[in-house]
Amino acid sequence: MRPQRLIFILLAVSLAGLLSCGKQQSAFQVPVEYHKLDNGLKVVLSPNHTAPTVVVAVYYNIGFRIEPKNRTGFAHLFEHLMFQGSQNLGKMEFIRLVQKNGGVLNGSTRFDFTNYFEILPAHKLETALWAEADRMKGLAINQANLDNQRAVVKNEVKVNVLNRPYGGFPWLDMPQYANENWYNAHNFYGDLKDLDATTLKDAKNFFHTYYAPDNAALAIVGDFDPAEALQMVRKYFGGIPSVQLPPKPDISEPEQTKEKRFVKKDRLANRPAYAFAYHMPERNTPEYYAMGLIDQILLQGDDSRLYQALVQEKGYTGRISGGINLLGNMFNYNGPMLWMGNLIHDPSVPADSITAVIDREIAKISSRPVSQKTLDRAIVKIRSDLYDTMGGFFGIGEADLLAAFALFDDDPGRINDIEPEFRKITPQQIMETAKKYLRPTNRTILILEPQAGS
Amino acid sequence: MIRKKIQIALVMMCLALFPLYGQKQTPPEGGKPKNFTLPEIENFKLDNGLQVSMVHYGILPKASLQLVLRVGNINEKPDEVWLADLTGDMLKEGTTTLTSRQIAEKAADMGGSVDVSVGPDQMNMGGSVLQEFAPDMVQLMADMVEHPAFPETEIGRLKKNMLRRLTVQKNQPRSQAIEKFDAVLYGDHPYGRIFPTPTMINSYDLQKVKAFYLANYGAKRAHLYIVGKFDGPAVRKAVEAAFKDWKPGSDPFILKPSPKSEKKVYLIDRPGAPQSTIYLGLPVADPSSPDFLPLMVMNNLLGGSFASRITSNIREDKGYTYSPHSQVTTHYRDAYWLEVADVTTKFTGPSLKEIFYEIKRLQQEPPSAEELKGIQNYMAGTFVLRNSNPGSIINQLAFMNLHGLDASYLRDYVKNVYAVTPEQVQEMARRYLKTDRMTIVVVGDKKVVKRQLRPYGKIVL
Numbered sequence: 001m002r003p004q005r006l007i008f009i010l011l012a013v014s015l016a017g018l019l020s021c022g023k024q025q026s027a028f029q030v031p032v033e034y035h036k037l038d039n040g041l042k043v044v045l046s047p048n049h050t051a052p053t054v055v056v057a058v059y060y061n062i063g064f065r066i067e068p069k070n071r072t073g074f075a076h077l078f079e080h081l082m083f084q085g086s087q088n089l090g091k092m093e094f095i096r097l098v099q100k101n102g103g104v105l106n107g108s109t110r111f112d113f114t115n116y117f118e119i120l121p122a123h124k125l126e127t128a129l130w131a132e133a134d135r136m137k138g139l140a141i142n143q144a145n146l147d148n149q150r151a152v153v154k155n156e157v158k159v160n161v162l163n164r165p166y167g168g169f170p171w172l173d174m175p176q177y178a179n180e181n182w183y184n185a186h187n188f189y190g191d192l193k194d195l196d197a198t199t200l201k202d203a204k205n206f207f208h209t210y211y212a213p214d215n216a217a218l219a220i221v222g223d224f225d226p227a228e229a230l231q232m233v234r235k236y237f238g239g240i241p242s243v244q245l246p247p248k249p250d251i252s253e254p255e256q257t258k259e260k261r262f263v264k265k266d267r268l269a270n271r272p273a274y275a276f277a278y279h280m281p282e283r284n285t286p287e288y289y290a291m292g293l294i295d296q297i298l299l300q301g302d303d304s305r306l307y308q309a310l311v312q313e314k315g316y317t318g319r320i321s322g323g324i325n326l327l328g329n330m331f332n333y334n335g336p337m338l339w340m341g342n343l344i345h346d347p348s349v350p351a352d353s354i355t356a357v358i359d360r361e362i363a364k365i366s367s368r369p370v371s372q373k374t375l376d377r378a379i380v381k382i383r384s385d386l387y388d389t390m391g392g393f394f395g396i397g398e399a400d401l402l403a404a405f406a407l408f409d410d411d412p413g414r415i416n417d418i419e420p421e422f423r424k425i426t427p428q429q430i431m432e433t434a435k436k437y438l439r440p441t442n443r444t445i446l447i448l449e450p451q452a453g454s
Numbered sequence: 455m456i457r458k459k460i461q462i463a464l465v466m467m468c469l470a471l472f473p474l475y476g477q478k479q480t481p482p483e484g485g486k487p488k489n490f491t492l493p494e495i496e497n498f499k500l501d502n503g504l505q506v507s508m509v510h511y512g513i514l515p516k517a518s519l520q521l522v523l524r525v526g527n528i529n530e531k532p533d534e535v536w537l538a539d540l541t542g543d544m545l546k547e548g549t550t551t552l553t554s555r556q557i558a559e560k561a562a563d564m565g566g567s568v569d570v571s572v573g574p575d576q577m578n579m580g581g582s583v584l585q586e587f588a589p590d591m592v593q594l595m596a597d598m599v600e601h602p603a604f605p606e607t608e609i610g611r612l613k614k615n616m617l618r619r620l621t622v623q624k625n626q627p628r629s630q631a632i633e634k635f636d637a638v639l640y641g642d643h644p645y646g647r648i649f650p651t652p653t654m655i656n657s658y659d660l661q662k663v664k665a666f667y668l669a670n671y672g673a674k675r676a677h678l679y680i681v682g683k684f685d686g687p688a689v690r691k692a693v694e695a696a697f698k699d700w701k702p703g704s705d706p707f708i709l710k711p712s713p714k715s716e717k718k719v720y721l722i723d724r725p726g727a728p729q730s731t732i733y734l735g736l737p738v739a740d741p742s743s744p745d746f747l748p749l750m751v752m753n754n755l756l757g758g759s760f761a762s763r764i765t766s767n768i769r770e771d772k773g774y775t776y777s778p779h780s781q782v783t784t785h786y787r788d789a790y791w792l793e794v795a796d797v798t799t800k801f802t803g804p805s806l807k808e809i810f811y812e813i814k815r816l817q818q819e820p821p822s823a824e825e826l827k828g829i830q831n832y833m834a835g836t837f838v839l840r841n842s843n844p845g846s847i848i849n850q851l852a853f854m855n856l857h858g859l860d861a862s863y864l865r866d867y868v869k870n871v872y873a874v875t876p877e878q879v880q881e882m883a884r885r886y887l888k889t890d891r892m893t894i895v896v897v898g899d900k901k902v903v904k905r906q907l908r909p910y911g912k913i914v915l
Contacts, residue, residue, distance in 0.1 A: 103835055104835075121487065122488050126484045152776050154798075270625050302561070302567055318615030380564070394842060
C-alpha cells in the first residue's frame with residue numbers, strides 16, 4: 001500500500017511542478033496548472049490520465065445571490081438561456097453537439113456562481129472549448145426561446161417545490177428566514193411573477209454585465225496535454241473582450257443577536273419537520289475550518305453526535321441531514337453561509353425536545369475540548385469526503401473546486417491546502433468556535449407544520 | 455463592452471435572417487480517439503459459494519466495497535412488504551460483538567460508513583473507505599452480515615421510522631404513480647407491491663426478521679465487489695478469513711413475473727396540483743434478450759437522453775415540463791419501458807399527444823443514419839464514463855451478474871451499439887412500444903385533467 005501511494009505522489013509532483021515546499025502537504029496531491037489570459041480569463045489545468053475522458057467546466061462569477069432585485073430567479077433562468085443559442089450554435093445544437101460526440105453536459109446556478117460543464121471523450125476537448133467560447137462570445141436567443149425556458153423553469157419550480165411535500169424545505173426556505181440582507185434572503189428560485197416579467201432585454205443586459213472572460217474561470221480536468229490545451233484555450237477564448245464589471249454589492253449579514261423561530265405551513269406534508277441554522281464563521285478563517293470539523297462531529301455520518309442522540313438514543317427520527325451550504329459544499333461559495341440540519345418527525349415529538357437535544361450535544365463540545373480521538377476521526381472523515389467530492393461525477397467535483405478557488409481566491413492550488421488546514425485545528429479551537437457560533441442567539445429554527453391529512 | 459454589444463447585435467440579425475445560417479462556423483472535430491481499455495477484473499470464489507470481484511482503478515486513495523446479495527422484496531410474502539428492508543435495517547443495529555454505535559465509529563475511523571439498501575431483487579451493503587482500511591472494511595461488513603445481533607431493543611424504533619417513511623413517501627406524486635403502475639403490471643407478483651400497509655409493519659417482529667434472514671441470507675447468494683485503490687493480496691486475505699465460515703445458505707429464489715399491460719388510464723386525484731405526474735409504459739425485453747441493446751439504443755433516441763425526441767418536443771419545444779425522461783426498468787428476467795414526466799396541469803392531454811406522436815413517428819419511419827450515429831456515439835461515450843468510476847464499475851458488474859451477462863457484454867458493448875441499424879431502431883419501437891397497450895398512470899387534479907385524458911384509454915379512478 002505504502003509504495004503505491006508514494007509512486008502516486010511523485011507522479012503528481014512531476015505533473016504539477018507547482019507544489020509549494022515547506023508547507024504541510026496533503027496525503028493526496030492534485031496537479032494544478034494556473035494561467036490567466038490577457039482578457040482576464042482564469043484557466044486551471046489538471047491532467048489525470050486514468051481514463052480517456054475530459055471535463056470542461058466554465059464558471060461565471062455570478063450567482064443568484066446578486067441577481068437583480070426585481071428579478072428573483074433570474075440568474076437561474078438565465079442559466080437555462082445559455083443553452084438556447086449562441087453565434088454558431090442554434091437551439092438544441094449545443095446539447096446535440098456534446099451528446100453526439102459521446103458526452104454529457106449540464107449547468108447549475110448557486111449562491112455565488114453559475115457553471116456549465118461537459119464530460120467528453122478526451123479527444124473532443126477542442127470541440128468543447130470551441131463551443132464554450134462560442135457561448136461566452138454572445139447569446140443569440142429570441143422571444144420564443146425565452147418563453148420556452150420560462151415555462152421549463154416554472155415547471156422546475158413546480159416539480160421541486162410547489163407540487164412536492166417538504167418542497168424547498170429547508171434548502172430554499174432557510175436562507176430566507178435566517179438572513180437579513182436581501183442578497184442572502186430572497187427566493188433564489190424566483191417568484192413566478194418575477195419570472196413572468198422577464199424580457200429579452202433583461203437577458204441581454206445580464207449577459208453583458210456578467211458573462212465575460214474577466215468574470216470567469218475555466219477548469220479542464222482529465223486526459224489531456226496541458227500545453228496543447230492551453231494553446232486551444234488561447235485560440236478560442238483569447239479574443240473575447242473583457243468588460244467593466246459593476247462594483248459588487250454589500251452582501252454581508254449583520255451579526256445576529258437574538259434567536260429566531262418561524263413556522264412554515266406545508267399543505268402537502270403530513271408529518272412535522274424541523275430545521276436549524278447557524279451563521280457560519282467567515283470563509284477560510286481557522287474558525288471556518290473548525291466548523292467543517294464540527295459538522296463532521298455533530299452531523300455527518302451514523303457516528304455523529306446528533307445522529308446518535310436523535311436517531312439511536314431518542315428515536316425522534318430515522319434520519320438527520322444537513323451540512324454547510326446545502327447547494328454545494330463548504331468550499332464552493334463566497335459570502336455569508338449557514339450551517340443547517342433538518343429532520344422529519346412524528347407529531348408526538350414537540351419541537352422543543354429536539355432543540356433540547358441539540359443544545360445538549362452542542363454544550364458537550366462548547367464547554368470542554370473534544371478528545372484527540374474525536375478530532376482525529378473528524379479529520380479522517382473530512383479527508384475521505386474530500387476525495388469523494390473530487391472524484392464525484394467523473395471528475396466534475398475536482399473541476400468544481402479548482403474553478404471555485406480560482407474565481408473566489410485567485411488560487412486554485414488551494415485544493416491541495418485544504419487538508420493541512422483542517423489538520424491545524426486543535427480541540428481548543430473546536431471548543432471556542434462552538435461557543436462563539438453555536439449559540440442560540442446565532443440560530444434560526446424553522447418548524448414545518450403539516451397541513452395534509454395522513 | 456461596446457464592441458461586444460455590436461457583436462451581439464450582429465448575431466441577432468443573423469438569427470433573424472435565417473438563410474445566413476450556412477455561414478456559421480462548424481465545430482472543430484477534435485483529435486484522434488484515444489484507446490479505452492476496460493479495467494481488469496480479478497474474480498475468485500470461496501468454497502461456500504461467495505463470489506468476489508476486485509478491480510484496481512483510479513488514483514484517488516479510496517476503495518469502494520459492496521456486498522450484493524440476491525435477497526430483496528422478491529422474497530416477501532404478500533403480507534410481508536418491506537420485511538426485507540426491515541431485515542436490512544436491523545443489520546446495522548449491532549453484531550454479536552459490536553453495538554450499532556461501535557459499527558458506526560469503526561466505519562467512521564476508516565473514513566466511511568456501512569450503508570444498507572434493499573431493492574426488488576438485491577440488497578446492497580457497503581461503502582467507500584480510505585484505501586489503507588479496505589481489509590478492515592471487509593471484516594466489518596462480514597461481521598455485520600454473518601453475525602447480526604438483531605437486538606430486541608431497536609426493532610420498535612425501526613418500525614416507527616418505517617411507518618413515518620411510509621406516510622411521507624405515499625404522499626409524493628411520483629410514489630403514488632409508481633405504486634399504481636407496478637401494481638397494474640405485476641398484480642400479485644412481489645414486484646407489484648411497492649408499499650406495505652401500516653398493519654403489516656405493526657405485525658413485524660424479531661421472529662419474522664430472523665426467519666427472513668435465515669431463509670435468505672448466505673454466501674451462495676452473495677457477490678462482493680472491491681473497486682478502487684487497495685492492497686490486493688491483503689484484501690483477498692481479509693476476504694478469505696472473514697467470509698470463509700459464512701454458511702452457504704440457499705440458492706437465489708426465482709419467481710418470474712408475467713407482467714400485463716393494456717390501454718387504460720389510471721387517474722389518481724391530487725386536487726389543486728399544479729402539475730400532472732405521468733407514468734406511461736409497458737413490458738419489454740429484459741437484459742438477457744438479444745433485443746435488449748437495440749432497445750436501449752431506441753430508448754436513448756426516443757426519450758432517454760437530453761437531446762432525445764420526446765425531451766426535445768415536450769420540454770425544449772413546448773415547455774410543458776422540466777425533467778421528462780424514458781427508461782427501461784429491469785428486474786431479473788423482466789423489464790418495462792417507462793416515460794416519466796411531471797407536466798403543467800393544463801398540458802396533460804397535449805403532453806400525452808406529443809409523447810404518442812413521437813412513438814408513432816419512430817414506428818413509421820426509421821431515424822436518419824446521422825441521428826442514430828449521434829446516439830451511438832453518446833452510448834459509446836457514456837459507456838466509458840460508466841467504466842471510469844468505482845461506484846459505477848460496481849453497479850455495472852452487479853447488473854451483469856444479476857442478469858447472467860458474461861464478459862462479452864462489456865467487451866463487445868461498443869461494437870454491438872454501433873451495429874444497430876436505423877431499421878432495427880424502428881423495429882424495436884414497433885415490436886415493443888405498442889401504443890394500444892400502454893398503461894398510463896396520471897397523478898393530477900382530476901377535475902381539470904379527466905376530460906383531457908379521454909382520448910388515451912378507459913379512465914380508471
